[in-house]
Amino acid sequence: MKKLGLRKISFVMAAVLALAAIGAPQLDKLLKLGGVVAIVNAMGKQMNEGINKLWGRQDTWEVKTKVVPILSVGINSSTAVGAAQVMGPPHQVDKVVAVAQPEAQLLGRELRMKALIPVSSKDVLKDIRAVEHVGVSGIVDIKL
Numbered sequence: 001m002k003k004l005g006l007r008k009i010s011f012v013m014a015a016v017l018a019l020a021a022i023g024a025p026q027l028d029k030l031l032k033l034g035g036v037v038a039i040v041n042a043m044g045k046q047m048n049e050g051i052n053k054l055w056g057r058q059d060t061w062e063v064k065t066k067v068v069p070i071l072s073v074g075i076n077s078s079t080a081v082g083a084a085q086v087m088g089p090p091h092q093v094d095k096v097v098a099v100a101q102p103e104a105q106l107l108g109r110e111l112r113m114k115a116l117i118p119v120s121s122k123d124v125l126k127d128i129r130a131v132e133h134v135g136v137s138g139i140v141d142i143k144l
Helices: 002-022 024-055
Strands: 064-074 077-088 098-106 111-114 117-119 135-140
Touching: 024 064, 024 077, 024 135, 064 135, 077 098, 077 117
Parallel strands: 064 098
Antiparallel strands: 064 077, 077 135, 098 111, 098 117
């Protein structure tokens, strides 16, 4: 019994030390990423209903909507920046777990482009797998 308690304490201490080693800027990013994802997981259904009310529409057997996190894709990093409502055939919408938002600049910093791509993987750094026939129909700004 005492060994189990000691293991738990050791695990917690190791986690605290690891978080301290990450540093404040990275910890802030991790907390925001986790916070946005947690908010979308907890309130996604209500957000979806709210956007549908703005549009004056309801899901049908042909078209379904849902709210997922937006993951901004930069060089070697991703950050949850808000939420998006996606819309399309139900069997395709069910595959969407996030919206990737890759960014690029042209002409120095004169033009900045962003794409919103419904994807089937949250690991948007390694692989952006677009879900066909699904588009973004709404944006939710989340201030943390």
